[in-house]
Amino acid sequence: MSYENIQFAVTDGIATVTFNRPKALNALNHALLEELAHALDRVAGDEEIRALVLTGAGEKAFVAGADISELAKCDALSGKRFAAKGQAIIGRLQSLAIPVIAAVNGFALGGGSEIALACDFIYASENARFGLPEITLGLIPGFGGTQRLPRVVGPAMARELIYTGRMITAEEALQAGMVNKVCAPDALMETAMETARTIAAKGKVALRAAKEAINAGLDTDLATGCGIERDAFALCMASEDAREGTTAFLEKRKPVFKGKLA
Ligand code: CO8
Numbered sequence: 001m002s003y004e005n006i007q008f009a010v011t012d013g014i015a016t017v018t019f020n021r022p023k024a025l026n027a028l029n030h031a032l033l034e035e036l037a038h039a040l041d042r043v044a045g046d047e048e049i050r051a052l053v054l055t056g057a058g059e060k061a062f063v064a065g066a067d068i069s070e071l072a073k074c075d076a077l078s079g080k081r082f083a084a085k086g087q088a089i090i091g092r093l094q095s096l097a098i099p100v101i102a103a104v105n106g107f108a109l110g111g112g113s114e115i116a117l118a119c120d121f122i123y124a125s126e127n128a129r130f131g132l133p134e135i136t137l138g139l140i141p142g143f144g145g146t147q148r149l150p151r152v153v154g155p156a157m158a159r160e161l162i163y164t165g166r167m168i169t170a171e172e173a174l175q176a177g178m179v180n181k182v183c184a185p186d187a188l189m190e191t192a193m194e195t196a197r198t199i200a201a202k203g204k205v206a207l208r209a210a211k212e213a214i215n216a217g218l219d220t221d222l223a224t225g226c227g228i229e230r231d232a233f234a235l236c237m238a239s240e241d242a243r244e245g246t247t248a249f250l251e252k253r254k255p256v257f258k259g260k261l262a
Contacts, residue, residue, distance in 0.1 A: 025064035050200035065110025203241030204259030
């Protein structure tokens, strides 16, 4: 598949997806969502890819939401199908085995915030703006925003943002715990890539186990989550990487992880 609405690249084991409809502030139309789904399948199928970074083309937007010109034509059934399609793709993004960083370089509204919230964490440029403004269109979030935003910022803040449609700055998003780091716009991508490289150098088995334990644990109670962690920990103990990591520490050298079970 050739891409017209995203750019996809892999450098040194780190994939980047750049949403690329700058004239529409990278809004999510059906074609873009299909390309994103295809790119995520490529990422999932390539064992050499160790981390994924998402960002937006241009200086103004990460993603300004679902494409309103397509939304305007929806009725209840096609709207439900559109929501289901977006939710499935965003669910796939969240459940990728590798860590995913959202490098939010401008407006991340509606579906844009919903994509960022499904990433492992978010770095934002100083000019980034987050929000779920669907209420101003007579709608509600449909790509998981009513579910993921309260889990990240708490129900009270999520209610305020969803009921008012208010946009928040990168700094407010940082304070709300939605964003991990705020960067100067021209430093954003390099900062995200540096973190991706740091992560990519860690053991693949442990990274997968950590992500699975965190994601599964967030959807359950503490005792069940700790059980999931124990199993994931045991899996790590059965890996060559764990032998290598512990031995390298004792031998006072850097570990060389191969990402294999023993
Ligand atoms: N869809 C389509 N086109 C868009 C979108 C969008 N979401 N956002 C911006 N554009 C277009 C504008 O129409 C404009 O196009 P043109 O130049 O042809 O007129 C161009 O991008 C530039 O935008 P503006 O001129 O408006 O730029 P401003 O700097 O003045 O404003 C804003 C920037 C504040 C981001 C403004 O563009 C805006 O409010 N955009 C809409 C944001 C929004 O409401 N997003 C939520 C959409 S709904 C959603 O995401 C629901 C997800 C779940 C769907 C479930 C399926 C049913």
